Amino acid sequence: MERIEKCKGCAACWQDCDHATAPLSTEFTGCALRFDCDKEETQIVMVDGTFFCGTVRLQFEGRKSACIWRLQVHPKARRAGIGTRLVECCCKIAKDAGCDTIGLTLDKDNEGAAGFYRKLGFVFGYEFDDSFVMVRIL
Numbered sequence: 001m002e003r004i005e006k007c008k009g010c011a012a013c014w015q016d017c018d019h020a021t022a023p024l025s026t027e028f029t030g031c032a033l034r035f036d037c038d039k040e041e042t043q044i045v046m047v048d049g050t051f052f053c054g055t056v057r058l059q060f061e062g063r064k065s066a067c068i069w070r071l072q073v074h075p076k077a078r079r080a081g082i083g084t085r086l087v088e089c090c091c092k093i094a095k096d097a098g099c100d101t102i103g104l105t106l107d108k109d110n111e112g113a114a115g116f117y118r119k120l121g122f123v124f125g126y127e128f129d130d131s132f133v134m135v136r137i138l
Helices: 009-018 080-096 111-119
Strands: 019-026 033-034 043-047 051-059 066-074 101-107 123-128 131-137
Touching: 033 080, 043 080, 051 080, 051 101, 051 111, 066 080, 111 131
Parallel strands: 066 101
Antiparallel strands: 019 033, 033 043, 043 051, 051 066, 101 131, 123 131
8 A cells, every 4th residue: 555645634644543544545646544443443544635525334354255334435435436436446455455355335315325336246135124235346
């Protein structure tokens, strides 16, 4: 992973955080920071200067299938590719860790999110209660 020098605020944040491993390279004007919260969970935060753009959590340690959860993009940053970049960062981290697949759970009525994930290569896995699981082969 590559450290981004464009955003001095992010670099300072990365240096000051005990749990941060390294910023991830991105193609937008800000940067993404990866925080390894513990052995089981990583969080990726995208910022542009001092503006928080989005975040996602990833569980992958010791698993063959990683799990994305709590993908959130600030309303003012939506439709700018932030969600796609967050998901792709998760896929790269999971694949590098030896995972074969990555999945997530959605509410059945969240068609917007389902369409977003389908565009990124996720397919319907199975349904339970008021939710369904989507998966992607890495």
